[in-house]
Amino acid sequence: MKILVCISKTPDTTAKIAFVEGNTKFDETAVQWIINPYDEWYALVRAIELKEKDPATIIHLVTVGGVDAEPIIRKALALGGDEAIRIDCNSNDSFTVANQIAAVAKEGAYDLIFTGKETIDFNSASIGSMLSALLDLPFISLATHFELNGNTASVKREIESGEETAEVNLPVIVSCQKGVAEQRIPNMRGIMAARSKPLKVLTAIETKASTSINHFDLPPAKSGVKLIDPENMDELVRLLKEEAKVI
Amino acid sequence: MVLVYIDQADQQIKKASLEALSYGAAIAQELGISVEALVLGTVQEDLTSLGKYGANKVHHLKNESLNSLDVKVHTNLVASIAKNLNATVLVFAQNFNGRAIAPAVAVKLEAGIVTGVCSLPNTTNGFVVTKTVFSGKAFAHIKIETPIKVIAINQNSFGLVEYNASTTVENIDLAIPAPSIKITKVEKIEGEIPLTEANLVVSGGRGLKGPENWGILLDLAKALGAATACSRPVSDSDWRPHHEHVGQTGIQIAPNLYIAIGISGAIQHLAGVNRSKTIVVINKDPEAPFFKAADYGVVGDAFEIVPKLTAAVLKAKTT
Numbered sequence: 001m002k003i004l005v006c007i008s009k010t011p012d013t014t015a016k017i018a019f020v021e022g023n024t025k026f027d028e029t030a031v032q033w034i035i036n037p038y039d040e041w042y043a044l045v046r047a048i049e050l051k052e053k054d055p056a057t058i059i060h061l062v063t064v065g066g067v068d069a070e071p072i073i074r075k076a077l078a079l080g081g082d083e084a085i086r087i088d089c090n091s092n093d094s095f096t097v098a099n100q101i102a103a104v105a106k107e108g109a110y111d112l113i114f115t116g117k118e119t120i121d122f123n124s125a126s127i128g129s130m131l132s133a134l135l136d137l138p139f140i141s142l143a144t145h146f147e148l149n150g151n152t153a154s155v156k157r158e159i160e161s162g163e164e165t166a167e168v169n170l171p172v173i174v175s176c177q178k179g180v181a182e183q184r185i186p187n188m189r190g191i192m193a194a195r196s197k198p199l200k201v202l203t204a205i206e207t208k209a210s211t212s213i214n215h216f217d218l219p220p221a222k223s224g225v226k227l228i229d230p231e232n233m234d235e236l237v238r239l240l241k242e243e244a245k246v247i
Numbered sequence: 248m249v250l251v252y253i254d255q256a257d258q259q260i261k262k263a264s265l266e267a268l269s270y271g272a273a274i275a276q277e278l279g280i281s282v283e284a285l286v287l288g289t290v291q292e293d294l295t296s297l298g299k300y301g302a303n304k305v306h307h308l309k310n311e312s313l314n315s316l317d318v319k320v321h322t323n324l325v326a327s328i329a330k331n332l333n334a335t336v337l338v339f340a341q342n343f344n345g346r347a348i349a350p351a352v353a354v355k356l357e358a359g360i361v362t363g364v365c366s367l368p369n370t371t372n373g374f375v376v377t378k379t380v381f382s383g384k385a386f387a388h389i390k391i392e393t394p395i396k397v398i399a400i401n402q403n404s405f406g407l408v409e410y411n412a413s414t415t416v417e418n419i420d421l422a423i424p425a426p427s428i429k430i431t432k433v434e435k436i437e438g439e440i441p442l443t444e445a446n447l448v449v450s451g452g453r454g455l456k457g458p459e460n461w462g463i464l465l466d467l468a469k470a471l472g473a474a475t476a477c478s479r480p481v482s483d484s485d486w487r488p489h490h491e492h493v494g495q496t497g498i499q500i501a502p503n504l505y506i507a508i509g510i511s512g513a514i515q516h517l518a519g520v521n522r523s524k525t526i527v528v529i530n531k532d533p534e535a536p537f538f539k540a541a542d543y544g545v546v547g548d549a550f551e552i553v554p555k556l557t558a559a560v561l562k563a564k565t566t
């Protein structure tokens with residue numbers, strides 16, 4: 001069993017969101033970087049669990065980014081995984097990123113490709129779906145449960161009115177969310193081991209971006225809260241009806 | 248031509264798709280082209296009703312096997328139909344199915360895609376759409392550089408717009424590719440308003456102390472006809488089901504009204520609800536950060552306030 005886990009570097013969930021250079025760039029000053037939570041908590045941990053069940057399993061982690069992504073991928077290796085691949089490419093265009101990963105995936109002949117549900121910075125939720133078209137593989141998005149039975153996977157996914165279970169033959173691409181696994185904290189042994197795990201750097205393949213960022217902006221600030229007397233809920237209902245017009 | 252993908256669940260057209268259609272019709276108007284709808288599978292509605300939200304024509308591939316999503320199958324069909332029809336703009340709802348197939352369809356059409364879109368494109372200088380980024384904390388204005396454009400719009404970001412166009416339904420005759428997955432089990436949550444489609448949401452946090460206290464919240468939700476949600480620790484402790492968890496690592500919602508009861512308003516929680524039109528916060532701590540993001544606030548004990556609010560809602564209904 002060979003598993004590829006896609007890892008993205010994202011700002012910490014409490015990072016201050018601001019922009020520089022005429023609002024065309026995210027302000028990275030004082031930002032703490034983390035592994036995208038969906039990639040770490042669900043995709044990576046589930047892959048590690050599968051390896052614990054079947055030690056012959058090989059896990060590769062892949063990230064698309066500059067040298068500054070290396071501490072993040074080492075952090076991921078501290079949780080688990082055999083080897084990491086960094087594709088040297090800085091892009092905000094999902095199609096470019098998906099193409100880079102697809103090139104690695106083709107080369108590696110993986111049985112399973114895991115991604116997180118989305119990244120918490122661009123929230124595009126596009127990589128898994130794009131990989132499915134680029135690699136011509138089945139894709140199951142928003143998985144909440146994942147089991148392997150030999151050469152087939154049984155995957156629970158979220159749908160509009162609940163959940164459904166799908167059976168699929170490998171290879172398959174799965175985007176993972178809450179339910180697939182539980183967050184783990186790396187231990188000292190893992191951190192030490194990660195230092196000597198191979199981290200391969202690949203040059204990016206040629207692609208043409210299909211989108212470009214024009215600029216960013218922030219939502220207008222709220223005008224301030226209107227406090228209502230706890231003894232006068234009729235007043236709150238009136239405001240919701242007549243002022244906010246939402247009920 | 249603008250082609251809008253109409254999504255269904257249980258053979259019913261989703262509200263999010265009608266919103267996507269309204270949005271597609273607005274783009275078509277702006278560009279002076281037509282807007283057409285694409286329906287896969289069997290649905291109960293009369294498809295000419297899609298004219299209400301602007302469809303000039305409805306293309307229907309009527310085949311029961313398409314009622315549940317198979318990304319590979321749906322992607323191939325949507326891409327080849329879009330090609331045949333020469334669609335130049337494709338619109339999807341950014342819901343469960345839309346987010347699964349729209350990026351793959353874009354790849355097949357060699358089209359640029361922006362997901363999580365929340366406004367109409369600006370076409371004065373190219374084709375620029377606005378999307379939410381950093382979990383709703385900011386917007387990015389993104390230019391699509393390719394001749395064909397694919398857009399997936401956030402739910403509740405544009406609203407339903409009625410055009411009352413007259414429309415015809417054309418059946419598509421196309422071979423269905425072999426399935427790539429097999430659905431073996433479906434577990435439905437019956438009788439609840441799906442959180443992502445709800446206009447009104449009542450949500451509870453750790454301040455409610457335990458699952459046994461949820462009655463007051465459920466009563467309020469019932470009085471309003473609202474869906475229910477919760478903060479992460481509440482679902483982590485199994486006080487409430489996981490599908491109610493909203494926030495950065497849960498569901499992101501944008502209802503007209505979000506009532507937060509006993510929730511402190513941590514940044515990760517706000518990331519899931521800050522696109523709500525109106526936010527009401529009920530919290531006993533006047534310093535709770537949620538008040539900064541709220542439109543209306545009530546400082547006090549939820550156990551006293553919520554039943555009073557429910558009574559006031561019911562009273563207002565009868566008068």
Ligand SMILES: Cc1cc2nc3c(=O)[nH]c(=O)nc-3n(C[C@H](O)[C@H](O)[C@H](O)COP(=O)(O)OP(=O)(O)OC[C@H]3O[C@@H](n4cnc5c(N)ncnc54)[C@H](O)[C@@H]3O)c2cc1C
Pocket residue numbers: 013037451452453454455477478479480481492493494495496497508509510511512513514515516519529530531532535547548549550
């Ligand atoms: C990476 C990461 C991701 C996260 N993702 C999410 C997410 O997606 N969603 C999410 O919700 N959280 C998320 N969190 C957790 C988040 O940081 C907060 O811990 C969480 O939202 C707090 O939940 P709470 O408001 O219910 O509880 P608390 O913070 O404990 O707040 C309880 C509130 O109830 C009030 N209260 C107490 N008693 C009463 C009473 N009788 N009447 C009225 N008010 C009362 C208190 O004043 C307090 O403000 C995430 C955290 C991290 C680190």
